[in-house]
Amino acid sequence: DVKVTQSSRYLVKRTGEKVFLECVQDMDHENMFWYRQDPGLGLRLIYFSYDVKMKEKGDIPEGYSVSREKKERFSLILESASTNQTSMYLCASFPRGRQPQHFGDGTRLSIL
Amino acid sequence: AQKVTQAQTEISVVEKEDVTLDCVYETRDTTYYLFWYKQPPSGELVFLIRRNSFDEQNEISGRYSWNFQKSTSSFNFTITASQVVDSAVYFCALSEARNFNKFYFGSGTKLNVKP
Numbered sequence: 001d002v003k004v005t006q007s008s009r010y011l012v013k014r015t016g017e018k019v020f021l022e023c024v025q026d027m028d029h030e031n032m033f034w035y036r037q038d039p040g041l042g043l044r045l046i047y048f049s050y051d052v053k054m055k056e057k058g059d060i061p062e063g064y065s066v067s068r069e070k071k072e073r074f075s076l077i078l079e080s081a082s083t084n085q086t087s088m089y090l091c092a093s094f095p096r097g098r099q100p101q102h103f104g105d106g107t108r109l110s111i112l
Numbered sequence: 113a114q115k116v117t118q119a120q121t122e123i124s125v126v127e128k129e130d131v132t133l134d135c136v137y138e139t140r141d142t143t144y145y146l147f148w149y150k151q152p153p154s155g156e157l158v159f160l161i162r163r164n165s166f167d168e169q170n171e172i173s174g175r176y177s178w179n180f181q182k183s184t185s186s187f188n189f190t191i192t193a194s195q196v197v198d199s200a201v202y203f204c205a206l207s208e209a210r211n212f213n214k215f216y217f218g219s220g221t222k223l224n225v226k227p
Contacts, residue, residue, distance in 0.1 A: 033215075040121070
């Protein structure tokens with residue numbers, strides 16, 4: 001089974017902090033994604049990566065950056081956290097081709 | 113415009129009732145994929161089914177069934193004899209051939225199954 005692991009289930013940070021959310025997958029998938037999930041808005045794509053060191057902006061990249069130095073790891077960075085970034089963050093991966101995405105358990109991030 | 117619309121925000125049923133979750137999509141591509149995911153309270157999205165645009169056959173898996181109708185751009189999901197463990201948020205998603213990296217998710221339908 002594919003395993004997508006997010007480093008934290010719950011995280012509380014302060015406004016202005018630099019926040020790192022880590023995601024690791026164990027199936028050698030090329031594609032990795034970061035979404036945020038908010039009530040009534042479904043999943044919105046922040047960034048995705050289709051290869052090491054490659055990244056593309058999704059629908060809501062403002063205030064975020066990403067890093068993919070190794071194939072298995074995709075990090076989401078909040079450069080200067082703000083309260084409107086309080087949300088559930090979901091990481092996903094899938095291999096080449098029309099395959100379903102596999103998701104991690106999510107990180108509930110609160111910015112105080 | 114929304115690519116995937118799940119008009120039902122929340123549905124409540126009593127155990128053993130049948131329930132249908134609606135999904136309407138919009139695309140100009142002739143080749144595309146449709147997905148359903150389940151998100152239980154634990155948070156992880158669990159993949160349920162993938163359908164490509166050339167396969168309109170309905171699918172049944174145990175108590176779950178899916179009705180794909182291109183004529184109405186719908187991909188509805190029915191749970192027969194619902195159980196409390198079916199309580200979750202269900203998401204429908206679309207992936208188009210022009211950019212299969214991009215998944216368009218609906219806003220989700222929260223299903224409450226009461227004992």
